[in-house]
Amino acid sequence: MAIYFQKREVVVPGQLLAEGRYRPSYGTYDENGKIYSTLVGLAELRGNTVKVVALEGAYIPKEGDLVVGIITTVAGNNWKVDIGGPYGASLHANNALRRPYSDDISEYMDIGDVISAEVLAFDRQIGPFLSMKGRGLRVLEKGMLLDVSPAKIPRIIGRRGSMINMITDHLRIQTVVGQNGRIWIKAPDIASLRLTIKAIKTIETQAHTSNLTERINTMLAAEVAQLRPAAPSKKAGKKTEKQAEDEVAEVEQSADVGDETIEAVENDRDLESDMEDYLDEESETTASDDAEDESDDTVENEDVKK
Amino acid sequence: MSDFSSQTISHIDREFIAELLGKGERLDGRAFDQYRDIQVEANVVPAKAEGSALVRLGDTSVVAGVKVLVGEPYSDAPDEGVIMVTAEMSPIASPLFELGPPKEDAIELARIVDRGVRESEMVDAKKLCILEGKKVYMVFADVYPLEYDGNLIDASSIAVNVALLTTKFPEMKVEEKELVATGKILSLPVANIAVEHTIVKIGKHLILDPTLKEEFVQDCRLTMAIDEKNNFTALQKGGGTGAMSLSLIEQAMDMALVAGKDIRRKIDESVKAVK
Amino acid sequence: MSPETKPDYLISPEGLRVDGRRPDELRPVELKVGVLKQADGSASIRQGKTYIIAGVYGPRELHPRHLALNDKAYLRVVYRMATFSVPDRKKPAPSRREKEISMVIANALSPALFLEEFPRAVIDVFIQVIQADGGTRCASINAASLALADAGIPMRSLVPAVAVGKADGVIIVDLGDEEDKYGQGDVPIAILPPTDEITLLQQDGFFTRDELLEAIQMGIGSCKYLHELQKDALKRAYVRKTPDGEPVEEEDEFEDDLETDLGEADMPEEDE
Numbered sequence: 001m002a003i004y005f006q007k008r009e010v011v012v013p014g015q016l017l018a019e020g021r022y023r024p025s026y027g028t029y030d031e032n033g034k035i036y037s038t039l040v041g042l043a044e045l046r047g048n049t050v051k052v053v054a055l056e057g058a059y060i061p062k063e064g065d066l067v068v069g070i071i072t073t074v075a076g077n078n079w080k081v082d083i084g085g086p087y088g089a090s091l092h093a094n095n096a097l098r099r100p101y102s103d104d105i106s107e108y109m110d111i112g113d114v115i116s117a118e119v120l121a122f123d124r125q126i127g128p129f130l131s132m133k134g135r136g137l138r139v140l141e142k143g144m145l146l147d148v149s150p151a152k153i154p155r156i157i158g159r160r161g162s163m164i165n166m167i168t169d170h171l172r173i174q175t176v177v178g179q180n181g182r183i184w185i186k187a188p189d190i191a192s193l194r195l196t197i198k199a200i201k202t203i204e205t206q207a208h209t210s211n212l213t214e215r216i217n218t219m220l221a222a223e224v225a226q227l228r229p230a231a232p233s234k235k236a237g238k239k240t241e242k243q244a245e246d247e248v249a250e251v252e253q254s255a256d257v258g259d260e261t262i263e264a265v266e267n268d269r270d271l272e273s274d275m276e277d278y279l280d281e282e283s284e285t286t287a288s289d290d291a292e293d294e295s296d297d298t299v300e301n302e303d304v305k306k
Numbered sequence: 307m308s309d310f311s312s313q314t315i316s317h318i319d320r321e322f323i324a325e326l327l328g329k330g331e332r333l334d335g336r337a338f339d340q341y342r343d344i345q346v347e348a349n350v351v352p353a354k355a356e357g358s359a360l361v362r363l364g365d366t367s368v369v370a371g372v373k374v375l376v377g378e379p380y381s382d383a384p385d386e387g388v389i390m391v392t393a394e395m396s397p398i399a400s401p402l403f404e405l406g407p408p409k410e411d412a413i414e415l416a417r418i419v420d421r422g423v424r425e426s427e428m429v430d431a432k433k434l435c436i437l438e439g440k441k442v443y444m445v446f447a448d449v450y451p452l453e454y455d456g457n458l459i460d461a462s463s464i465a466v467n468v469a470l471l472t473t474k475f476p477e478m479k480v481e482e483k484e485l486v487a488t489g490k491i492l493s494l495p496v497a498n499i500a501v502e503h504t505i506v507k508i509g510k511h512l513i514l515d516p517t518l519k520e521e522f523v524q525d526c527r528l529t530m531a532i533d534e535k536n537n538f539t540a541l542q543k544g545g546g547t548g549a550m551s552l553s554l555i556e557q558a559m560d561m562a563l564v565a566g567k568d569i570r571r572k573i574d575e576s577v578k579a580v581k
Numbered sequence: 582m583s584p585e586t587k588p589d590y591l592i593s594p595e596g597l598r599v600d601g602r603r604p605d606e607l608r609p610v611e612l613k614v615g616v617l618k619q620a621d622g623s624a625s626i627r628q629g630k631t632y633i634i635a636g637v638y639g640p641r642e643l644h645p646r647h648l649a650l651n652d653k654a655y656l657r658v659v660y661r662m663a664t665f666s667v668p669d670r671k672k673p674a675p676s677r678r679e680k681e682i683s684m685v686i687a688n689a690l691s692p693a694l695f696l697e698e699f700p701r702a703v704i705d706v707f708i709q710v711i712q713a714d715g716g717t718r719c720a721s722i723n724a725a726s727l728a729l730a731d732a733g734i735p736m737r738s739l740v741p742a743v744a745v746g747k748a749d750g751v752i753i754v755d756l757g758d759e760e761d762k763y764g765q766g767d768v769p770i771a772i773l774p775p776t777d778e779i780t781l782l783q784q785d786g787f788f789t790r791d792e793l794l795e796a797i798q799m800g801i802g803s804c805k806y807l808h809e810l811q812k813d814a815l816k817r818a819y820v821r822k823t824p825d826g827e828p829v830e831e832e833d834e835f836e837d838d839l840e841t842d843l844g845e846a847d848m849p850e851e852d853e
Binding site: 350351352353354355356358365369371372373375392394396397398399400401404405446448450452453454455 | 617618619620630632634636638641644657659661663664665666667668669670673705707709711712713714
């Protein structure tokens, strides 16, 4: 039995990862009792399972994925939806509208409309098929769309939404993060929007590095402090009562979007068991470092949740 | 607009760009009359091409190369060399470019860039004659896009200009019916330099050097070739079915005149860099 | 347009080639990954004076639909030489030679790819030769392998390739332009390093049986060396960098989680 890689080593296709009674998982193949990588990515050992975390790749739909799509065609009772990747999606009117509905479904959603939807079913022979019946799924209006590499989306969302929530908190924006690498952003002003894009692009290029959450947090705190010197970001410390009230009001307004962000994270439920190792490490650091600063926030958030 | 019929621009993108423009903003923060960052490198194919240049205009990049061959002149211009400029929309440059013979927009690109060189009489064809009626120099400049993020025309124009200006080829003469190299190295006889400037109309706004997303929502496009003396040597309205008022056209012309100076300076610098 | 003349000798009395190389020596090779922003994956190669850029799009939807395969992705390679990449300008339209080379490159790459992962889709490999100085189909394969990996296409391994030849009776590796034109033979070869299986093999010229086997052996050896350069180029593109661009040392503690399951996640139950 032998393992031939370091934790989180960048491996390349054809690289020998392990030999012996190991189980090949995502991003690997086995031949003659040896496990090789199929991708450029980070090699991981979980128990006796060897897998490679992809650093690039097209979007391949999974059931339950939240996606941001653009309607390209209306055909009978179906909309054809572009979700990126090699497989175009279909949305049937029964999965989006309440009956009865008009014969001409373009009355409800037409070519060029941007939607958030869920992947209902997909196998590589047909589909994917989408649904908009879930909570918060809708036609998205205003805002802007940003395309990123789908492999980086889990990093952009972060563990239980930690990364994306941190960004939306700092910049007071609404987002819908599609697993297909398309992100809808609605920002109060162009400066916040540019910072959002900068943060997301930074995560994209540095997705394979560690301490990223902290770096982005620091960067945003500094940039926001420059933008709004009168209203320092949460990282800086206590707020005035007025600022606190404003923030509560904003959080209430973005409740809908908060749901979507939560949904996006819930779709990663498969990953949660993987995350447990790291969860303990981080929660300790966070608690001790930010205990004082965060205490006010925690109280307010709980109020809102009622 | 080019024929990207399989591409749907979303309402969000369309409205967002319009909204930004209404506030005097562009997505990348540029002014309406500002070019993206331009990088030019001459002589990138030193072993096989007589002249070449790689141009980056923001995230758009093209490579142009010049071949100087000896051949027969056209029968109606027996004492003139031949100059031919082509460009293609290679699929390597964009998911939007399809495989296959050039479609209308590719042909338009090639012809616009060609006209930019030809109409300005940039290269003095009469000085490219070796033996009248029999042998002349034939100058081929060909452009290959590598990355497409809008405005291939201007990027190609800059690349072709730099490639032609840095072209070096061996002097040939006819000795006893044989072509013989004299041993001397020549540059192309350049009489003028004209560069293309592309301005697009979106709603009531004019913006210079569109990115891809801006091209998607443009109503139409105006490309102008301007030479060293600020003459307009070629003009083409295209890229969409929108119409432009005369006053808007005047505005565009003035925008191009101002932008032209900077671009010609950049070209000058990159040519000097390889001398 | 500089007239090309045949060199007086291809192997000097000292046993060196026209550019001073030994028979088993490769030209200087420079590989870069991620050179194009639009393509899903890309790489460039300089091998001596040969300079080629490869761009990969895919897997993506295939148009026209009738080319789609039900059980796997369709691999489409388009090898194109720039008109100015050769001394006698090449005509712009695709030539028969380019079409044949496109197919040969596709055949060299496809055993390495898990095409079954993407039925109905297409994987497009575009190869743009910017400067051609011998060995372009092999250099193209070297770059295309990297571009495919850069695009996240699952592969059995990278595919290194090299052209072996014969000049003045001597078997030589990595043919330059003159050796290709004026030599006695050309054997382009590509392999899958984990198993040493050959995915590309062509031959022209005159070789005895032993000479040919020797050429193939030398080719395999050089391919293995190129493979190391390929792996290195790929890793370099992803070296862990801090924002200042300095590589960081490996850390024992990782605060963030990087797990992603793109595609069909296959996560069996933990054994512990």
